[in-house]
Every structure is written in C-alpha cells, then in structure tokens.
Amino acid sequence: MAATIRDVARAAGVSQSTVSRALNGSGYVSPATRARVLAAAAQLHFRPSHVARSLVSKATHTLGLLLPDITNPFFPAIARGVEDAAARAGYAVILCNTDRDPAHEEHYLAILRQRQVDGLVLIASSAAVGHRIARADFPAVVFVDRVPPGAEADAVVVDNREGVRTATRHLLGLGHRRIAFVGGSAGSGTSEDRLAGYLAALAEAGLNPDPGHIRAGDFTYDGGYAAGRALLGSPDRPTAVVAANDLMAIGVLRAAAELGLRVPDDVAVVGYDDIPLAGMLNPPLTTVAQPTYEMGERAARMLLERLAGKAPPEPRRVVLPARLVVRRSCGAGRDGQ
Known part of the structure; x- marks a missing residue:
C-alpha cells in the first residue's frame, strides 16, 4: 500500500501541514525539520499526489x-x-x-x-x-x-516583413527583376506580413508587382509545388521565387526540376524558416532563419x-x-x- 502524507508526518514526528510545506517549499520550515521530513518521505517511498496538490493550490502545473x-x-x-x-x-x-x-x-x-x-x-x-x-x-x-x-x-x-524584404532585396541585388512570391494561407497574418515585405522591396527598387507572380501555397509542400508549376510553367516565368516558408520553397524546387529548369542558373529560389533540411538540399536552400x-x-x-x-x-x-x-x-x- 502506498504511503500517505499522514504516514510521513507520523514517521517524522510533525504535522501533515508541516510535511506539505517541507515538500512543496512553501512557508517556513526549519532546516532540521525539512531534513527529517525528506528522510521520512524517502524511507517510505512517498510520492506526492499531483491531483491532490492541484485541488489545494488550484494549479495543475x-x-x-x-x-x-x-x-x-x-x-x-x-x-x-x-x-x-x-x-x-x-x-x-x-x-x-x-x-x-x-x-x-x-x-x-x-x-x-x-x-x-x-x-x-x-x-x-x-x-x-x-x-x-x-x-x-x-x-x-x-x-x-x-x-x-x-x-x-x-x-x-x-519581424516577418523585414525578413522577406531583406531576402527580396538580396535577389534584386543579384540582378533579378521578375521575382515571384509564394504566400501562405489566406487570411494568415504571417503570410500577409511576408507579402508586405516582398512588395516593399519591389517598391524600393521602383518595380510594380506582377499580380500573376503572386501565388498562394498554403504553407505546405504540395501548395508550393502547385504554385511553382504555375509560375515556372508560364511564358513570362519569373527568374526568382521567394516562398513564405521552406516547405513551399522545396515544392518550388521540385517543380523547377520537373520543368527542366536548373537552380539557380534558370531560376533562383529563397525560402523562409531555415528548417534543418534546407542546408541538405542540392543546391542548398537560401532562406530566412528564424530563432x-x-x-x-x-x-x-x-x-x-x-x-x-x-x-x-x-x-x-x-x-x-x-x-x-x-x-x-x-x-x-x-x-x-
């Protein structure tokens, strides 16, 4: 039969409330008494009940x-x-x-x-x-x-906006002007912030966004793949793609490979998140790392x-x-x- 707090109190020669204070670290208990209670609890293999403790403290931890x-x-x-x-x-x-x-x-x-x-x-x-x-x-x-x-x-x-703005500016600095964006779920504040960063970078460069170069990918690999097929299979395909997360960027990489496009020679791809897989791809994925x-x-x-x-x-x-x-x-x- 499992030991109870009453058993510990009897063995230590103290009250049950003193045992509770000693074990929970709440309220004053002299060092000598605390040591006696801990020794008794160890000897009896006493395990406090978290359910009982939560009933008293109103907290479940x-x-x-x-x-x-x-x-x-x-x-x-x-x-x-x-x-x-x-x-x-x-x-x-x-x-x-x-x-x-x-x-x-x-x-x-x-x-x-x-x-x-x-x-x-x-x-x-x-x-x-x-x-x-x-x-x-x-x-x-x-x-x-x-x-x-x-x-x-x-x-x-x-700072999602600044993260994508920095990535898009990097592509602009490499000479790209037809840069596409693959966003996340509709109504997602994260996706909207990242889209805003993309648009801000284009505006700084004096470029107007092409509505056909902005696609939704639902933050999934399959969504990124579908968006990549649509973007890279079009006659006015972009020379670079910024994806709002790495899973979608990997989907874009697959689409590029199936269409016979080389990365980065024919199209540059940038992701967001820096998941562990990003650096293991061939070629390794440029991405925006989050902590x-x-x-x-x-x-x-x-x-x-x-x-x-x-x-x-x-x-x-x-x-x-x-x-x-x-x-x-x-x-x-x-x-x-």
Missing part, C-alpha cells in the same frame, strides 16, 4: 501548446523551446496538433479547458481564434509567431512570469529578428555551399 502542423519541422523546434522552459519550472506540456483546422482547434481548446491547464502557448491557425480565446478561459495565454487581430495577450513574434527554439522558450518563460504574477498588467510583445542565410539556391552561395 500543466501548460497547453497548440501547433498548426507538427509535420512542418519549423514547429517542433518551437515546441522544444516551450517544453524545456516548462520542465525547468516543474511544468508538464500537453501538445495539440490542430492541422490548421479551426474545428480541431476548438476541440483541443475545450479539452485543455477541461484539463484546467494553467496557461496556454498558441500558434493560431486563423484570425478567428483571437475571438475564441479570452482570459476568462485560461489564466494566461501567449501567442507565438502570429497574433490574431484583437487578441489582448502576450506574444513572441519575428525558433528561442521563440518557444521565450513564450513559455513569459507565460510562467504571467502565472507567477511577475508580469506587467498590459500585454507584452517580443519581436525577434530574422536573419538571411545565403546558400547556392539563389546563385550567391557562401562557404562552399
């Missing part, structure tokens, strides 16, 4: 994490950052993959509410999620990567600060920089790549 697509290598890196920061603070993480489906998202939000998670780290699949999440539902929420309009919560994002692990780690720390009452009342916004990683897919590789 559990965080929820919602991701749009766990098969995209960009998101597991964020999840690792969240998990590491949570584990250091003694929290567990429940990961939910929404498949970019609002119905799945709503389903998982309901489950996390039922599980009474202490807080939520969220990469929203659509703008509508901002209207479905309120502080009344979760004690604290932190958005990562994208912030739905009207969402009053902490957030960790990357994915830091995004997740910072988001979890912000959430824990909010839960501990150590955050200011107003929502915080952390904007991390993106970095262009130049490889051979754009025709200007470095370091032998």
Whole structure:
C-alpha cells in the first residue's frame, strides 16, 4: 500500500501541514525539520499526489501548446523551446496538433479547458481564434509567431516583413527583376506580413508587382509545388521565387526540376524558416532563419512570469529578428555551399 502524507508526518514526528510545506517549499520550515521530513518521505517511498496538490493550490502545473502542423519541422523546434522552459519550472506540456483546422482547434481548446491547464502557448491557425480565446478561459495565454487581430495577450513574434524584404532585396541585388512570391494561407497574418515585405522591396527598387507572380501555397509542400508549376510553367516565368516558408520553397524546387529548369542558373529560389533540411538540399536552400527554439522558450518563460504574477498588467510583445542565410539556391552561395 502506498504511503500517505499522514504516514510521513507520523514517521517524522510533525504535522501533515508541516510535511506539505517541507515538500512543496512553501512557508517556513526549519532546516532540521525539512531534513527529517525528506528522510521520512524517502524511507517510505512517498510520492506526492499531483491531483491532490492541484485541488489545494488550484494549479495543475500543466501548460497547453497548440501547433498548426507538427509535420512542418519549423514547429517542433518551437515546441522544444516551450517544453524545456516548462520542465525547468516543474511544468508538464500537453501538445495539440490542430492541422490548421479551426474545428480541431476548438476541440483541443475545450479539452485543455477541461484539463484546467494553467496557461496556454498558441500558434493560431486563423484570425478567428483571437475571438475564441479570452482570459476568462485560461489564466494566461501567449501567442507565438502570429497574433490574431484583437487578441489582448502576450506574444513572441519575428519581424516577418523585414525578413522577406531583406531576402527580396538580396535577389534584386543579384540582378533579378521578375521575382515571384509564394504566400501562405489566406487570411494568415504571417503570410500577409511576408507579402508586405516582398512588395516593399519591389517598391524600393521602383518595380510594380506582377499580380500573376503572386501565388498562394498554403504553407505546405504540395501548395508550393502547385504554385511553382504555375509560375515556372508560364511564358513570362519569373527568374526568382521567394516562398513564405521552406516547405513551399522545396515544392518550388521540385517543380523547377520537373520543368527542366536548373537552380539557380534558370531560376533562383529563397525560402523562409531555415528548417534543418534546407542546408541538405542540392543546391542548398537560401532562406530566412528564424530563432525558433528561442521563440518557444521565450513564450513559455513569459507565460510562467504571467502565472507567477511577475508580469506587467498590459500585454507584452517580443519581436525577434530574422536573419538571411545565403546558400547556392539563389546563385550567391557562401562557404562552399
């Protein structure tokens, strides 16, 4: 039969409340008494009940994490950052993959509410999620990567506009003038920001965007492939393509190969995210690197600060920089790549 807190109290010669304070590190317990309680707990192989503890503290020491697509290598890196920061603070993480489906998202939000998670780290699949999440539902929420309009919560994002602007300017500097853009999901704030960076770079160069050179790829490999076939198979095909993520860029690379086009001789390709596969391709993919692990780690720390009452009342916004990683897919590789 498993030992109880009463057994530990009897063996240590103290009250049950003293055992609770000694084991939880809450309230004053003399060093000698704490040592006696810990020794008794170890001797009895006592394991505290997290359920019982949560009933008293009103906290489950559990965080929820919602991701749009766990098969995209960009998101597991964020999840690792969240998990590491949570584990250091003694929290567990429940990961939910929404498949970019609002119905799945709503389903998982309901489950996390039922599980009474202490807080939520969220990469929203659509703008509508901002209207479905309120502080009344979760004690604290932190958005990562994208912030739905009207969402009053902490957030960790990357300067997507500047990232794509830098990539497009790099292609312009290589002499390209017919540069296409493959964007993400319709209504995605991330995709809109990256499109804005592309358009800003063209405007700086005195170029008008060709509507036929702007395609949607839904942030997926298949979407990038379809967009690549349409762009590169047209009579006025572009000489360069900027994709709003690496999966779509890889789809464009496949389309180019099937159409008999050489990269970067016939068409230059640039992605976004710098997933591990990007540097392993032939040719290696020029891309905009995001600090994915830091995004997740910072988001979890912000959430824990909010839960501990150590955050200011107003929502915080952390904007991390993106970095262009130049490889051979754009025709200007470095370091032998």
